[in-house]
Amino acid sequence: MACMVYGMLYRGMSGVYITKYDRGHMVDVLKNWPDSKNVKAVCVTDGQRILGLGDLGANGMGICVGKMELYTALGGISPAKCLPVCLDIGTTNKNLRDDPMYIGLREDRITGKEYEDFVEEFIQSALKAFGCQTLIHFEDFATPNAFKFLEKYQDQCCYFNDDIQGTAAVGLAGLLGIQRITKIELQDHVILFCGAGSAMMGLTALLKKELQSRGLSDEELTKNLYVYDAKGLITKSSQEIPGNIADFAKDMPPIKSLEEVVEKIKPSIIMGATSAAGLFTEKILRTMAASHERPGVFAFSNPTNKAECTAEQAYKFTDGRAIYSAGSPFPPVEFNGKRLTPGQANNCFAFPGIVLGVMTALAVTVPDEVYLVTAHTLSNVPSKEDLASGKIYPNIACAKDVALEIAVNVCQYLFDNEISSDLAQLTPVPDDIREYILKNEYQLDFSSSTTETWDYPEMKPNPKPNPTKEQKQK
Known part of the structure; x- marks a missing residue:
């Protein structure tokens, strides 16, 4: 549900969006992430096959954010090391393209060699930006593409398809x-x-x-x-x-x-x-x-x-x-x-x-x-x-x-x-x-976000001093 209405939930930066118009500049986009020097794991989707919901385009960012939250909650991995990424390359979902709240490109999805070259540039850019030991986690790609990229990249880098x-x-x-x-x-x-x-x-x-x-x-x-x-x-x-x-x-x-x-x-x-x-x-x-x-x-x-x-x-x-x-x-x-x-x-x-x-x-x-x-x-x-x-x-x-x-x-x-x-x-x-x-x-384990309070004795008010003759005359 979060992914289906992600545009309406958007409140600020939760990950990096890379569009098809960022070709040649992906390293620059990735390094724009505020904590880019600490990134050790990237979870990336192109939003084409979200659960049983189909093509949700840029709304797929919600999946990557959720996965990386579980990196931290269950794996004890620092969130500073995690970067959610959405490849915003269009969507076949006409309802999204016509939705005024949609946050992605309102264009049809790129395919074929253009698409594969785009993913190749992303992989190489991620490795260049964050190092060869960076885990690259592919999430919710369409089945034929998922297997194609698994076969291509599994032995080339630290690659995982959940x-x-x-x-x-x-x-x-x-x-x-x-x-x-x-x-x-x-x-x-x-x-x-x-x-x-x-x-x-x-x-x-x-x-x-x-x-x-x-x-x-x-x-x-x-x-x-x-x-x-x-x-x-x-x-x-x-x-x-x-x-x-x-x-x-x-x-x-x-x-x-x-x-x-x-x-x-x-x-x-x-x-x-x-x-x-x-x-x-x-x-x-x-x-x-x-x-x-x-x-x-x-x-x-x-x-x-x-x-x-x-x-x-x-x-x-x-x-x-x-x-x-x-x-x-x-x-x-x-x-x-x-x-x-x-x-x-x-x-x-x-x-x-x-x-x-x-x-x-x-x-x-x-x-x-x-x-x-x-x-x-x-x-x-x-x-x-x-x-x-x-x-x-x-x-x-x-x-x-x-x-x-x-x-x-x-x-x-x-x-x-x-x-x-x-x-x-x-x-x-x-x-x-x-x-x-x-x-x-x-x-x-975090300390409480509320202010600490404690009991304190009730204090008597300060006695009022007796006025002088001059004060009374005034």
């Missing part, structure tokens, strides 16, 4: 949590991914890396993994298969209906990131419950009204046996006298810790293994009691503690695998990484 890599780490942590509850190895679960956007493409890629690390061949690790998009189940005969999803195309007849797909393959885990509210129907949930003792149900889409199913539906139609998590918060559900608490697969469990670990180690690049470390760390946070109640994610209130655990393990991985200068450059390596991070974290 929509792809952060979401993947959180999703894989959930899968590992189900493995802990069911005692069934991931490769033996039949998993159906619904949606072929950046979230699912990132998750399937990271899951492949996890299964490869277990010694599985490409054929073995894709055997039980299926992908369903708006056109139906992805098969060998499907047209225009996006990205790495082609690895999961099955040699079987196409099936359009999701209910028919579930009936055919009988998945033990279903994961949705489609923004299609109610996609997981009663029939789908009952079919899964009939085939599996503890079916896993992930409704990642948010806001809440776009979730593939609610927690109440998941529990009701599986006789309370579903292991349910959503991208949005849902209240606990009472079922047959038992209180069932759904998990929330929120990216705030991953990216603050990833960023803190990478920034602490002074990494120049961020390898994929960092996200595997993140996923395993997060999956091990829930206690046995949590797992017994079906919770595979911690409470949001624990997010700061989770960020610290992830940061410590990410740092340790970067230090332990320092083959070249592309990973950790912090020297000397701290003897105690946890202590080092805590010692250098930004303090969130």
Whole structure:
């Protein structure tokens, strides 16, 4: 909501806007930031794909501001080191272009080579302005562009895409949590991914890396993994298969209906990131419950009204046996006298810790293994009691503690695998990484903003002196 009405909320400078008319001067624009000498992390968006809201243009600044607020609140990173950036290159949203309160360029979005050259200049300008160890966090770029830039820049600079890599780490942590509850190895679960956007493409890629690390061949690790998009189940005969999803195309007849797909393959885990509210129907949930003792149900889409199913539906139609998590918060559900608490697969469990670990180690690049470390760390946070109640994610209130655990393990991985200068450059390596991070974290404890008061005795008024004769005569 904040992004949708950002123009009306605008009260002053909250980040840097770089327009298409700043070509050739981006370094100057970035250095205009009042605290530019301290910047160590940049969160940037072009506003083209904000959550499930589409192209919000310059209003996307709200996303970058929010992400960096969580850098500080959960990661303990000084706000002086953080710079939100919005690439204002137009918008396809006609309503915004016609809105008198819109704060961005009232022009159509640039595309093609002009757009890619613009992003390239921004990357190089950020590195020139702030140094090669500056973390560049891409947020809410359209899926094709997000993957294109990830492939191009991941090995060139300290680059991170939360929509792809952060979401993947959180999703894989959930899968590992189900493995802990069911005692069934991931490769033996039949998993159906619904949606072929950046979230699912990132998750399937990271899951492949996890299964490869277990010694599985490409054929073995894709055997039980299926992908369903708006056109139906992805098969060998499907047209225009996006990205790495082609690895999961099955040699079987196409099936359009999701209910028919579930009936055919009988998945033990279903994961949705489609923004299609109610996609997981009663029939789908009952079919899964009939085939599996503890079916896993992930409704990642948010806001809440776009979730593939609610927690109440998941529990009701599986006789309370579903292991349910959503991208949005849902209240606990009472079922047959038992209180069932759904998990929330929120990216705030991953990216603050990833960023803190990478920034602490002074990494120049961020390898994929960092996200595997993140996923395993997060999956091990829930206690046995949590797992017994079906919770595979911690409470949001624990997010700061989770960020610290992830940061410590990410740092340790970067230090332990320092083959070249592309990973950790912090020297000397701290003897105690946890202590080092805590010692250098930004303090969130502030004194009261109100004036201190205290009791004071009531004072008697000064006695009036007796007037002299002259005073009386006057």
